[in-house]
Amino acid sequence: MRITREPELYDPPSTATRRLGRQVLIQWKAVGRAAMFTGMGFLYFRYMFSHRNRHEVFYQMFITGIRSLGVLTVVALFTGMIFALQTGLELARYGQEVHVGGAVTVVMLREMGPFMAGMILTASVGSSVGAQLGTMTVSEEVAALEIMSIDPIRFLVMPRLVAFTIMVPLCTFYTDIIAVLGGGLVGYTQFGIPPYLYYDNALIYAETKDLWIGILKAFVFGVIICSTACYQGFSTTGGAVGVGKSTRNTVVISFLLTLIVGYIITRLFYA
Amino acid sequence: MIRFDNVIKKFGHRLVLDRFNLHVKKGETMVLVGTSGAGKSVTLKHMVKLLKPTQGEVLIEGEAISATVGKDLQRLRGDFGFLFQSSALLQWMSVGENIALPLREHTSFSDEEIEEKVRSVLAQVGLEDAIWKLPAEISGGMKKRAGLARAIVTEPKIILYDEPTSGLDPVTSRTIDELIMHLKRDLGVTSVVVTHDMISALTVGDRIAMLHQGRVVEVSTPAEFLHSKHPEVRGFLDAQYISSDFLK
Numbered sequence: 001m002r003i004t005r006e007p008e009l010y011d012p013p014s015t016a017t018r019r020l021g022r023q024v025l026i027q028w029k030a031v032g033r034a035a036m037f038t039g040m041g042f043l044y045f046r047y048m049f050s051h052r053n054r055h056e057v058f059y060q061m062f063i064t065g066i067r068s069l070g071v072l073t074v075v076a077l078f079t080g081m082i083f084a085l086q087t088g089l090e091l092a093r094y095g096q097e098v099h100v101g102g103a104v105t106v107v108m109l110r111e112m113g114p115f116m117a118g119m120i121l122t123a124s125v126g127s128s129v130g131a132q133l134g135t136m137t138v139s140e141e142v143a144a145l146e147i148m149s150i151d152p153i154r155f156l157v158m159p160r161l162v163a164f165t166i167m168v169p170l171c172t173f174y175t176d177i178i179a180v181l182g183g184g185l186v187g188y189t190q191f192g193i194p195p196y197l198y199y200d201n202a203l204i205y206a207e208t209k210d211l212w213i214g215i216l217k218a219f220v221f222g223v224i225i226c227s228t229a230c231y232q233g234f235s236t237t238g239g240a241v242g243v244g245k246s247t248r249n250t251v252v253i254s255f256l257l258t259l260i261v262g263y264i265i266t267r268l269f270y271a
Numbered sequence: 272m273i274r275f276d277n278v279i280k281k282f283g284h285r286l287v288l289d290r291f292n293l294h295v296k297k298g299e300t301m302v303l304v305g306t307s308g309a310g311k312s313v314t315l316k317h318m319v320k321l322l323k324p325t326q327g328e329v330l331i332e333g334e335a336i337s338a339t340v341g342k343d344l345q346r347l348r349g350d351f352g353f354l355f356q357s358s359a360l361l362q363w364m365s366v367g368e369n370i371a372l373p374l375r376e377h378t379s380f381s382d383e384e385i386e387e388k389v390r391s392v393l394a395q396v397g398l399e400d401a402i403w404k405l406p407a408e409i410s411g412g413m414k415k416r417a418g419l420a421r422a423i424v425t426e427p428k429i430i431l432y433d434e435p436t437s438g439l440d441p442v443t444s445r446t447i448d449e450l451i452m453h454l455k456r457d458l459g460v461t462s463v464v465v466t467h468d469m470i471s472a473l474t475v476g477d478r479i480a481m482l483h484q485g486r487v488v489e490v491s492t493p494a495e496f497l498h499s500k501h502p503e504v505r506g507f508l509d510a511q512y513i514s515s516d517f518l519k
């Protein structure tokens with residue numbers, strides 16, 4: 001497949017309906033192309049550990065996951081603490097503050113863990129992938145790879161796709177743990193719930209299913225963020241301004257898709 | 272070797288190549304000159320299918336490259352070295368790694384053999400010292416030469432140079448001219464050189480083609496080119512104060 005394309009130029013549509021139709025067509029093509037990138041990226045997974053690729057794969061996993069741990073820790077800790085505080089205060093009105101453990105754990109596992117990890121990785125890593133691939137596209141580096149018969153999908157997309165599909169779930173798991181610990185901390189200092197009670201209560205409410213569905217969500221988010229960033233990057237035209245636009249689009253579109261798809265998955269498994 | 276057959280290229284409504292015809296013979300150095308925006312880079316990009324003609328064909332040794340895909344395209348592209356106008360080095364790799372990249376990807380050379388080759392091409396372009404530097408740490412002219420080193424390291428049969436001497440000092444420019452001539456003479460490389468530098472054009476070219484308004488308006492040997500009556504050609508030569516007895 002050709003990655004570098006010349007921009008498709010159309011005549012300005014004559015009527016509003018035509019304009020709408022045109023937009024739908026363009027967006028539909030965009031979805032198709034992004035899906036192609038992703039599908040082919042997955043096909044290249046079999047070369048993940050080959051001599052040529054493994055260095056880049058590990059490097060991408062490092063910058064996607066390990067580099068994000070700092071900010072994830074802070075965000076997760078405070079999310080857990082805030083959540084414990086808010087629910088704890090409400091539950092305390094009925095003398096039920098022991099249930100803080102269950103509330104925090106269930107919410108984190110099912111929803112907030114993948115959501116938080118997805119958001120943070122979109123904002124930090126997704127945006128930088130969009131910007132980097134965008135810059136490479138406008139400075140003809142991607143074209144140079146194509147001439148050298150180095151498939152940009154294998155060389156650029158696959159390592160990032162591996163990194164996102166592995167690291168978003170791992171970061172989600174990490175976020176869950178830190179947030180639950182943060183909740184426990186607030187439960188103990190604010191409401192005097194002993195850690196073993198908090199823990200027991202968490203286990204009463206939370207199920208393994210919650211964990212697995214959270215991780216599944218995270219995997220899907222990883223695919224979404226990576227394909228959005230790669231698509232936007234490769235479709236960049238128009239120099240530095242274009243790179244800025246692609247970066248912005250990457251973040252906005254990933255956020256929206258993450259939210260919508262997150263809802264759909266919840267709906268599928270819980271409703 | 273490379274033949275453009277009535278190629279028309281439009282970007283939207285903008286006509287860049289208008290029934291463009293050109294034939295580059297095997298082993299020859301063809302120089303393309305023309306004003307900025309005349310379509311020289313577009314012409315080069317057609318030869319490696321980075322752009323496709325709106326109409327007409329680009330034939331590489333008789334094969335229409337715009338119709339080839341997959342392995343065939345890979346084989347055809349494997350014959351080419353391409354020096355981009357913007358150098359197009361990968362920013363996160365050192366100069367040496369950039370040049371080693373095509374070898375690592377497509378050959379089974381050992382690390383030592385690759386390093387040896389990389390050092391030898393870097394020496395040819397006079398960049399031995401920059402091997403570990405990142406592209407962001409070297410000057411524009413050095414990037415150009417690093418891009419050139421990457422284009423020639425795979426020992427291609429056809430080399431396309433997009434402004435190899437722009438941004439270089441006169442002394443280095445002449446070294447690059449000599450390198451281009453050496454590749455042609457000793458390795459039988461077919462080359463297409465896009466340039467604004469008439470001295471370079473007249474020195475390295477077997478034939479010079481002048482592009483104007485999407486067409487080749489003059490193709491001739493350097494000696495004939497100097498005596499051309501075509502107003503565009505005259506303007507181009509006069510603007511660089513090149514008199515018709517330049518070659519003597």
Ligand SMILES: Nc1ncnc2c1ncn2[C@@H]1O[C@H](COP(=O)(O)OP(=O)(O)OP(=O)(O)O)[C@@H](O)[C@H]1O
Nearest residue numbers: 006007282287306307308309310311312313314356
């Ligand atoms: N991807 C593209 N999309 C739209 N228009 C393009 C594209 N590439 C080139 N053009 C147009 O084609 C024309 C020729 O461009 P080209 O880059 O070939 O010029 P050039 O002869 O190489 O000039 P220079 O000497 O400045 O490099 C320009 O007018 C440019 O606007």
Ligand SMILES: [Mg+2]
Nearest residue numbers: 311312356433
């Ligand atoms: Mg050009």
